[in-house]
Structure formats: C-alpha cells, structure tokens
Amino acid sequence: MEKDELIAWENKCIQEESPECTSACPLHVDARLFLKETRKGDWDAAYKVLNKTMPFAGILGRICDHPCEERCKRGSIGGPIAIGALERYCVERFTGKKRVQPLPRKNHRIAVVGTGLAGVTAAWDLLKKGFVVTVFESGDRLGGSLWDLPEQILPREVITEEFSVFEALKADVRLGTRIDKALFEQICEEYEAVILDRDSLHGVDLSLKLDNDGLIAIDAATGATERSGVFAGGGTRFRGGFSPVMETLEGRKPALSIERLMQKVGLTFGRENEGPCSTRLYTNIEEIDPLPRVVAADTVKGYTEEEARKEAERCIQCECMECVKKCLFLERYRAYPKKYAREIFNNERILLGAAHQYNVFTNSCSTCGLCETVCPNDFYMGDLCLEARRTMLKQKFMPPSFHEFALQDMAHSNSEHFSLSRHEPGKTESSWLYFPSCQLCSTSPGEVLTSYRFLRNKLSGGVGIMFRCCGAPAMWAGRDDLFIESINDIRNAWEQMGKPCIITACSTCESIFGEHLPEMETVSLWKVLEDTGLPEGGPSIAEAVKSSTVSIADPCITRNVPATRQSVRRIVQSLGITIEELPLSNEKPECCGYGGLMYNANPELARDVIAHRARRVPPPVLTKPFSPPAGWYRTGLMEDTDTVYYHTTVNEHDYVAYCAMCRDNLAAHGKRSAHLIELVFPNVDGADPAARGWISWSDRRANRVRVKGELLRELGEKGEVPMEEHEKIRLDISAEVLRRIDDQRILEDDIRKVIDYAEKNQKRLRHRESGNYLAYYQPENVTYWVEYSPHGEGFKIHNAYCHRMKIVGTKR
C-alpha cells in the first residue's frame, strides 16, 4: 500500500469525524467527551474538557449561547441535550485550581486594543503561546460589555477571578487608555502586530475601512484588516445579536493569524474547518428510544448533580461503527476500518517483516462485503485485506498454514479425482453447461446427479457438465498465479465445449464467472428452474417440511445479485413453504466463515461467526478488559467502554441455504438447515433435508470422487481412477474421533499415509500396556501423528493430531 492509498482508505472511514455538537461549536469544544465525563460524575475531567478549548471556561461556561444544541442528534429523539445548562453546572461547581502553562516566551510584541470577549480571548491565546502582549483598555477594568450581563448569570467575582490570569501570565495591562487615531498610529509603530476588539471600538474612528455594520472591515477567514499587521474581530451585537461563543472565535482567529504571521507561514492554509463546520459523521438513531430533556426542579438555581448526570446520560455518544455492529471480525479487534487501514499499512511498510502482527487479522476477513453495504461511505474491508494478502505473498511473509488446506482442497477438485467436462451422453455439442460446483458435489452428490438428469430432460440443444473448482480459494488467498491459471483452464474447457451457456448452482461460481469470465454467459440453476418449472412425480419432501416456515440464509456473495435471491425465494414459496426473513438477509447477509478462507486462517473466529449465525447466544459480554495482540493500540472511543457492538441475528425457524458451505457450516453448528437443491430434488420420498448433520472434509472429497464415478458410469465410461497403495487401507474411526480430527483438518487420507509409511518401514512406537501403535509422517508441510491398532482387515484409529513444526532430529 502506498501512502496516498492509505490516505484514501483512511478518508473513507468516517468514524473519527467530529460529532455534530463539536462541529457546530465555533470553538469545537469536545461536547461528546464533556458529556461522557458528566455522565460519570467526574467533574474535574468534565471541566478539563471545557478548559482545554475555551479561553475562560468560568465565563463562557456560564454565558455560551450553545449553537451545539441546534445540531444535536438527540434533537429528533426527545430534544437536544442541554449542553449549555450542563456546562454552566460544571463550571459553577468547579473549585479546583486553574493552571496555565504558557509555551516558552517569544520575543514578538503584540498589542491588543479593547477587551470585550474577542479582545481578551486574543490576548489569552497569544499569552499562552508565549508572546509578549500589551492590552489597552479605555475603561478601568477588563471585559468590556461582559460587565453589563446580569449578576445571577455572570457573577462579578467570576470575571475578576478569570481575568486574574493576565497578571499570572505577565501581560502588560494598560487600563484607562483612551484610544484615538494618534495612539493607534503609535501602537502600530511600536508593536509587530495589533488586534482590535471591534465590540469595544465600535464608533471609534481609526481611519480604517468599515463594513456595512459600521465595524472595522476584516477578511472573514483571517481577521485581517486592510492595514498590514492589524487584525480585528468581535462585535456580534451589532450584527444581529450578541453571541459570546462567536465573539470568542473572532478573538481566536486573529490571534492564530498573528502567530502564523510571526512564524512567516501562510495565513489561510488549512483553515477551512475553523469555526462552525459540517461533519461527515453518521450516527444511526433508528433504534434509539426518545427521551425527553431533564428539566431542573429549581429553575432559578438550575440542575442538581443528579439532574445533570441524568441529562448527560441522554447523550448517545454519536459515532458510526455501522460495520463493527454487523461484523464479528471487525468487532473482535476492537477498532474500526480507519485504524485497521493504518495498521495494515504499518505492517507492510514500517514493520516490514520484523514484527508482522497483523498477519492473522489481514487473513481473517471473509471479504463478504457487509461492511460496504452498511457503511455510509462504502468502505470495503475485503479489498483492503485481499490487496494486503497479495503484498504479504510478494514480501514472502505469508505463513503457509493460512491457506494451504483450502488450496489443497481446490487442487483436489481440479485433479483427475473430480475434474471433468463432457457433452450430454449421445450428443456432440452443448447449448448448456451445468457447473454444479465442487462444494455442492461434496455435500449433495445425489441431488447434483438428479438435477443434471432433470436439466437434460427439460433443456434442448445438449446439456454438458463440468466438474471443477471455480478458483475462489486461490482468489481469496491472494494467489493470483493460481487464480489466473484456473480461470484460463475454465475458459479453454468452455471454448472446447462450444461456448455453451453456463448453469451454475453455486453463487460464488456465478460471481467469479460474472466478474472474471464475462464472455461466458452464466445463469443460476434457480433461474433455470423458474423457467423449466420444478420437477414433478419424483420423490418429494415431507409434508411437514412443505407446510413449515423457514428463513433464507442468503450467501454473502449474493449481496449484489437480487435476481438470484428472488428466484430462490419464489422457488421456496412455490414448494408451499412460508418464508420469514432474517434481519440480516437479502443485501445484508453475513458470511458463514468459509468466505475469504477465514476458516483456514482463523478457525476460532470462523467458529464464532457461524455459532452466532446458527444459535441464539447471549452477546459476548466482556468480563475482563480485552487485551489486544502486542502492537495493537486501543482506540480512543473504545478505550474504557464495555460496549458490545456486534449484534447476533438468529431466529428459531429452519434455514434454507443455497450455498453448500453455508448450509454445512450452519448444520455443523446445530442449526437445522437444508440446501435448496435438496428441497427441489430430494433423494428419497418424505425427506427432511434439514435433519442432516455435519460432514467431514474427508467425506467431502470422497463425495466428489463418487459423483464423478457415478456420472461416468451413467455416461457409459469407466468411472474409476486407479487407487494408490495407501488409499486401499481400511480405517475404522468412531464418530467422536472423526469429529476431533476433522476439526484439525486431518483427512482420512493423511491417516492412511501415516499408517502406510509406518507399517512399511516399521517406524512406529508401541504402547507397553495397550499395545496401540503411534506413528508419524510428514508428507508435505504438516506432520501427522496417528495412534492406531490392527483391526480386522484394516486399522482402528484411536487418535490423531498434527503440527507444522518440522522435526529435524535428535541430539546424537
């Protein structure tokens, strides 16, 4: 990833954008954080938030005209938070000591003329930055029209106390100095820059150009007057009404301009968002209950502590997190896409091989695209992660374990054990080519063959068939070499078949072909079945299934394929079955953990993902603070929260899937789920396809081999691929052992290889008591261990485990 690409990615994620209150505030006070501290009753922390941005928090906290409230998202759900009243409560109760730590003193001498709110703000900002400031005031006290405000709103001692800071910061304050043209000229001569408070100087002639309101004319962005080095601000009461917070901003602006002038940098650069501005932050308020504003029981004294905290509790702490709420992967790493993009960049460009702690993260994304669908700005983690995987491969730090098993499974599908393309028996050309997909053949071989017979009967022009993998695993693994090779092989085979129209029963294949083989006309099996009509007369599903209510478990890959989703629903309904939609369905399905090879690189996450889709489980309440992997930093917003972002969506109905992996993963985790092909083409009469349980990786491969054999026999060809020696070994494995070894992705074939090697070479250990053998063998990168004993004509398998660490040898 290049730096500009990172910036583009970061800019797409809006989570860190300011909330409406902060954006509306001319000073950009962090009202969200202020309310968070207020809610906790941490008044020192709440005061600190105000004091960080406000020049005189004791004054402004009491008199601010709070434009923040107008844009508060609570406005439409019970009324805006009373931020103004809460600020007042906070500064009224604050009794702590105010500390000012100015920056090192600079030798620039600046004059501030007039001490309304704009003037004192400018003086304060400049003093804090270390400038030498002289303040000129014609009256006998600082503050100008602030003294005209009612005592109960702004007590006199507060003004005095707040302005005592000028003494502490060693400002040269000259009271009782009447400003006229002559003095102004003298000041301009004597000082490097001057700020004029237009509120105090209204009506005083300084020979400067005036605006329509009779105020000294300024440039709105910088506060610069027509005279070089002279800046001005303030005077809102002459322009439609006194706004304390705008007065403050108008003092702050020229102070910043002078700082830049002294530093000899551009006055206008990067100041677009100074003052009230818009924000891109999106906050979903759909599920937030309206709550009315807390009204102070004593309207004169204002909020009590309890009332203040209660009012602050209404704050919804605006943030986006739309994707994190829907994705367990994004939630698990406790941040959001903007941070993730930065971490992936650091992983690639800065840590470069030394400490690549984001490898598992990068390879855990299912690339399902739900983030993009729910993101107000279309951020797609899949693109980010897939590109990062390619980079990992190029930089040679992709651990082989992340994708090896999936790529071996793909290689098996494309080997002689399964791969095949044939015209319809007795025909020499094909108008159609059935591509049922490797994983559907793995799990529903009988239904695949039945549906093929049905298509041959219904469609004219010849219906050929092709068995192989579409290449998705290679694409997900970032293995462009393998993926392109696979795409080319499919194109060649399709061309040799005479460029027939592809009928695919797998939405992943449909998507891959649509994107990477657009020249191949591809249609889903479900669309074809709508045109041909459903089979009649053969075996039929049980009556109870026909009259049931189900939910459609859409595969994530059909997110952008409404036509397929609709076909599926119409077919299910035409079987008499009622559909009740899941909250995350249609364009918003989650992945089952297979997509993006999540199951291979991060099996624990994949298990949790499918468990959340399969079962109604309580939300994962964090009982102890999440400790991110080394190198992860915690995010500001999520730092001290136990917010559970990810929401599970499940219901009690059986599911109908139309992706083989979705169905098998859901079934393996205890959710009654059927594949649509099993509803349409049941193997036996009265079938209840959702009753089927899990299927092992070994059986998946065996089914592929079987479906090819049976098809070849149907076509009158020899259906057997010659068996290797070890493949003839008979195994006896209990269901419990099978599940355990399958979880470790150990195939029965791996076990046979170990036994074959151990028996031929006598390389095995024998247990003194049980007499069981224990042997190991490393056919490629993984070392497999098998504990077994001779049993009949084969072997009983007691246990198996595996590791990637290679045994080099023993000390001699």
Place this chain on the structure above:
Amino acid sequence: MNYSHEAEAWNCTSCGAGLVVTKVFFTYMKGNFEVDLPACPECGLVLVPEDLVRGKMVEAERILEDK
C-alpha cells in the same frame, strides 16, 4: 515439562529399544527450537506427545506466524 513417564510407556518397534528423553530439534518459519522428549536411542524415532502439540507447539507456531 518432564516426559520420562511417556518414555517408559512406549517402545520402538523397529529397534525393540525403550525410549530415553533426549534433545529433539524442531524448525518452523526460520525459528529453531529444542525440546527434551522421548526418542529411540537407536534409530532416533521421536515421541511428540499430544499435549505438547496442542499446547506449547501450537502457541509457538502462532507466534511465528503472526509475531
């Protein structure tokens, strides 16, 4: 961890010898490790117990993959 109990429980079928705990060397993703494990003193056939594989070894593999 001490695997002398495992060493006593198994025999090498090829050499007929009992196992003795010795240093066994492993390598993975440019990392080298040595662990005291039972092995046949004659032919060097080793025993890597399941609890070691599922515990420390998996942990070490993960750290190397995502360090």
